[in-house]
Amino acid sequence: MDGPAVxxxxxxxxYKGSRRAHGDVEAVRGIDFEVAPGEVFGFLGPNxxxxxxxxxxxxxxxxxxxxxxxxxxxxxxxxxxxVRRNIGLVFQDPTLDGYLTAEQNLRFHAExxxxxxxxxxxxxxxxxxMVALWDRRDAKVxxxxxxxxxxxxxARGLLHSPRVLFLDEPTVGLDPQTRAAIWGYIDELRxxxxxxxxxxxxxxxxxxxTDRIAIVDHGELVVxxxxxxxxxxxxEDTVRLQTADDAAALAAxxxxxxxxxxxxxxxxxxxxxxxxxxxxxLFAELGVPIRSVSVSRPSLDDVFMSYTGSSIRDAEAEGSAxxxxxxxxxx
Numbered sequence: 001m002d003g004p005a006v007x008x009x010x011x012x013x014x015y016k017g018s019r020r021a022h023g024d025v026e027a028v029r030g031i032d033f034e035v036a037p038g039e040v041f042g043f044l045g046p047n048x049x050x051x052x053x054x055x056x057x058x059x060x061x062x063x064x065x066x067x068x069x070x071x072x073x074x075x076x077x078x079x080x081x082x083v084r085r086n087i088g089l090v091f092q093d094p095t096l097d098g099y100l101t102a103e104q105n106l107r108f109h110a111e112x113x114x115x116x117x118x119x120x121x122x123x124x125x126x127x128x129x130m131v132a133l134w135d136r137r138d139a140k141v142x143x144x145x146x147x148x149x150x151x152x153x154x155a156r157g158l159l160h161s162p163r164v165l166f167l168d169e170p171t172v173g174l175d176p177q178t179r180a181a182i183w184g185y186i187d188e189l190r191x192x193x194x195x196x197x198x199x200x201x202x203x204x205x206x207x208x209x210t211d212r213i214a215i216v217d218h219g220e221l222v223v224x225x226x227x228x229x230x231x232x233x234x235x236e237d238t239v240r241l242q243t244a245d246d247a248a249a250l251a252a253x254x255x256x257x258x259x260x261x262x263x264x265x266x267x268x269x270x271x272x273x274x275x276x277x278x279x280x281x282l283f284a285e286l287g288v289p290i291r292s293v294s295v296s297r298p299s300l301d302d303v304f305m306s307y308t309g310s311s312i313r314d315a316e317a318e319g320s321a322x323x324x325x326x327x328x329x330x331x
Contacts, residue, residue, distance in 0.1 A: 003073060005164050005196035006035035006058060010067030013053050013219075027053040029219040030067060035164075035198055035212075040190060043200040044207045044300065045216035046312050051200035052092060054216075055168050058198070059089050072163045085113075088157030092169040094149055098142035102133055102152055105141060106159055113160035127155040130192060131185050147178035151185060158193060167199040171206060183209050202312060204300045215304055222307045227300060234298040234306050237275030239282075241268040244289040252286050264311055271302070 013028040028050040035041040043051040056062035058071055060080040069076045072086035096105050103124060110120040128134040131151035141149060150170065157165055170186070171179040183206065190197055199210070207213045207227060214224035223230065243249040249268045253261040261270035272278050275295035283290060296302075304312050 004034040004070075005037045005039070006033075006041070006069075006071050006198055008033055008054075008058075008067065008069040011054065011057060011064055011069050012066040013050075013057060013062060014065045026219050028057070031216075031219075031221040033214055033221060033224060035196060037163075037196055038194060039212065040197045040199070040210045042198075042207050042210035042213045043216050044202070044204075044213050044304070044312075045200075046202055049216045050219040051216055052168055053219075055089075055166050055198070055200060058083075059087060059166055060084060085160075086163045088160070088162035088165040090150075090153045090157045090165070090167045090170055092172060094153070096141045096149055096153060096156075099140060101138050101140055102128065102144070103137040105152065106156055109156050109159055115160050123159060123161075127158050128152075130158070130189055131155045145178075147174055147182065150174065150182055154182075154186065154189070158189060158195075161193070162195060164196045164198060167197060169200055169202070171201075171203070176205075179203070179206065204304075204312070207300050213300070215307060217304075217308045223303075230303045231298040231300065234271070234302050236271040236273050236298070238269065238271055238296050238298070238302050239275050239278065240264075240294045240296075241282075242266075242291040242293075243268060243286075244291065249286060249288045249290075252288055256285060256287075264314075271306075 009032055010030045011028060011032075012026070012030050015025045015027060017023045017025070031050075031054065043054065045051055053062065057064045058069055058076060060076050060083050063077065071083045074082040074086065076083055097108070100108070106124045106128070107120065110124065115123060125134060128137055131154060133148065133152055133155065136144070136148070141152065144152065154167070154170070157167075167186070171182050174182065186197070187209070201207055210227065212224060212226055213230065215222045215230075225233070241249060246263055246268050250261050250263065253259045253268070253270060259270045259272060261268050263269070279293055279295065282293070301312055
């Protein structure tokens with residue numbers, strides 16, 4: 001593939017207001033990015049940040065309001081059919097037919113994408129073996145667990161040999177152990193198929209599987225880079241305290257130490273260089289009884305907080321309101 005596998009320039013999506021939602025809603029606000037061939041690239045952000053809307057535009061399911069985008073070298077507006085021939089898509093919500101068997105679901109997909117019958121059978125076997133479901137090929141999908149259904153959907157997305165595979169929240173609703181297993185399969189598939197993967201997630205641990213991650217908030221791309229580089233850029237450790245008087249602790253940290261602290265998830269939280277060395281001084285000088293203290297190295301959640309001013313959980317709550325506004329704007 002010459003050039004990037006996916007590219008966007010000033011990509012925007014605005015939903016016009018309605019009687020029930022006053023004013024337009026900007027779901028995606030002029031984002032720019034490129035994804036290299038063979039890369040695992042991720043959008044990290046809370047629900048309502050614009051991640052799924054971006055994927056919908058890249059997959060030609062939604063027409064951009066402005067800007068341009070290409071996938072596998074094809075324009076998402078002018079060359080929709082070519083884009084669709086070159087992509088696989090695993091939706092956030094399940095789209096399998098539960099009354100059909102696993103193999104029947106894939107055969108139906110093969111027919112839709114024009115996979116020649118002479119190769120469809122072998123291709124179905126190959127992708128089902130990749131996700132360890134070949135022995136369940138004759139079982140109805142309605143009998144599958146959530147993790148098995150997700151694996152089958154990933155196999156279906158790979159069936160027609162796409163150049164770019166889009167995964168929209170691929171493990172949402174699954175338990176941590178199943179999520180880790182799914183990512184083990186995705187990693188194997190990437191090596192076996194030599195494709196580009198574009199995924200969205202709001203799970204911090206999941207973002208660690210990517211080659212590069214872009215943090216998205218309020219429809220804007222805030223920062224992009226490798227997970228390691230983004231965490232290194234934060235630079236400071238995160239200290240979390242439980243105290244006898246959180247309000248007094250916040251004031252003391254500001255007045256005595258010049259630190260900007262905040263109450264996050266029931267704990268006094270702040271960033272400081274060399275956190276482990278700072279803790280003894282904290283006990284000696286804070287002036288407020290400390291019940292517990294923890295120090296952690298920068299995480300992607302710390303990166304998110306550093307660039308957006310809030311944790312991803314706080315942004316999740318705000319994102320729910322934005323999602324409701326977009327739903328009202330569509331009516």
